[in-house]
Amino acid sequence: MILIDGKKVSEELLAEMKAETGRVRASGGKVPHLAAILVGNDGGSETYVNGKVKACEKAGFDSTLIRLAATVSEQELLQKIKALNEDDAVDGFIVQLPLPKHFSESKIIQAIDPRKDVDGFHPSNIGRMVMGLATYLPATPFGILQLLERYKIETSGKHCVVLGRSHIVGLPVSILLARNAYPGNCTVTMAHSKTEHLKSLTQSADILVVALGKAGFVTGDMIKQGAVVIDVGITRLPSALTKTGFQILGDVRFDEAASKCSFITPVPGGVGPMTIVSLMRNTLKASKKEVYSV
Ligand code: NAP
Numbered sequence: 001m002i003l004i005d006g007k008k009v010s011e012e013l014l015a016e017m018k019a020e021t022g023r024v025r026a027s028g029g030k031v032p033h034l035a036a037i038l039v040g041n042d043g044g045s046e047t048y049v050n051g052k053v054k055a056c057e058k059a060g061f062d063s064t065l066i067r068l069a070a071t072v073s074e075q076e077l078l079q080k081i082k083a084l085n086e087d088d089a090v091d092g093f094i095v096q097l098p099l100p101k102h103f104s105e106s107k108i109i110q111a112i113d114p115r116k117d118v119d120g121f122h123p124s125n126i127g128r129m130v131m132g133l134a135t136y137l138p139a140t141p142f143g144i145l146q147l148l149e150r151y152k153i154e155t156s157g158k159h160c161v162v163l164g165r166s167h168i169v170g171l172p173v174s175i176l177l178a179r180n181a182y183p184g185n186c187t188v189t190m191a192h193s194k195t196e197h198l199k200s201l202t203q204s205a206d207i208l209v210v211a212l213g214k215a216g217f218v219t220g221d222m223i224k225q226g227a228v229v230i231d232v233g234i235t236r237l238p239s240a241l242t243k244t245g246f247q248i249l250g251d252v253r254f255d256e257a258a259s260k261c262s263f264i265t266p267v268p269g270g271v272g273p274m275t276i277v278s279l280m281r282n283t284l285k286a287s288k289k290e291v292y293s294v
Pocket of ligand 1: 165170194235276
């Protein structure tokens with residue numbers, strides 16, 4: 001079994017971006033600038049946003065964190081988005097999800113200028129992804145593709161089962177792994193909560209991508225011998241045993257899976273760090289105006 005070390009790959013990619021940004025800075029070019037809007041003070045969101053700011057530092061990017069109270073109105077948030085859309089100094093920005101209940105996430109995402117939508121959630125960017133046009137790929141699926149590529153994992157002709165059909169992970173990863181490219185050319189089965197005979201499906205998967213948000217859902221007997229297992233799940237549980245006061249669990253029972261699979265991503269340290277790095281790569285693309293020129 002080979003452990004897919006997302007932390008290591010992400011550090012390598014951040015270092016590559018830092019070298020590139022250093023050259024841009026030295027030549028007086030546009031240094032990539034990522035902004036993030038954080039509404040409220042949800043612990044998980046706070047951790048994710050801080051991780052993104054830290055990654056900007058590591059990649060040599062400029063960053064701006066805009067904090068808004070949980071009580072802010074939708075109108076005020078939309079105004080902030082408009083200001084960022086019009087700010088030439090900012091190449092790309094994100095609104096950290098989930099938002100408090102009184103917001104329509106769909107309305108907020110659609111208010112972001114697609115040219116600055118480095119999360120890749122805007123319908124224009126999803127449409128461009130489906131059409132195979134230059135786009136900002138959603139960060140988590142993009143991170144998964146980069147891991148498959150870095151570990152030279154064969155995907156062509158393989159049966160890939162994706163557990164989960166969310167707009168940010170399951171659905172886009174299914175589309176990307178089915179496309180006519182590398183990584184891709186898989187025969188993809190996308191499963192969800194209404195899927196019948198789930199176990200027999202996962203047992204036939206050469207590549208199993210799990211994005212459910214259910215800690216330890218996938219047991220060893222659900223995995224085919226020699227399969228590649230990509231665990232996207234992140235469940236934060238309170239724990240008296242860690243410094244942070246919580247522990248992070250994946251959707252796959254790692255110990256049971258590790259003895260059967262050929263490759264596996266750990267949680268934490270697998271897909272998570274790659275999601276942040278993919279956001280950085282999209283921001284770099286945005287600063288170079290690479291996407292909407294094509
Ligand atoms: P989500 O929007 O809640 O979607 C979960 C999906 O799982 C849904 O499609 C749901 O089916 C399906 N599902 C639930 N129970 C199931 C069951 N028993 N059998 C089969 N399918 C089932 O979640 P998400 O946003 O995709 O996130 C999934 C997990 O990934 C979460 O733990 C999240 O924290 C994590 N995540 C990690 C990263 C990272 O960087 N590593 C990034 C994003 C998300 P229905 O559609 O039928 O309800």
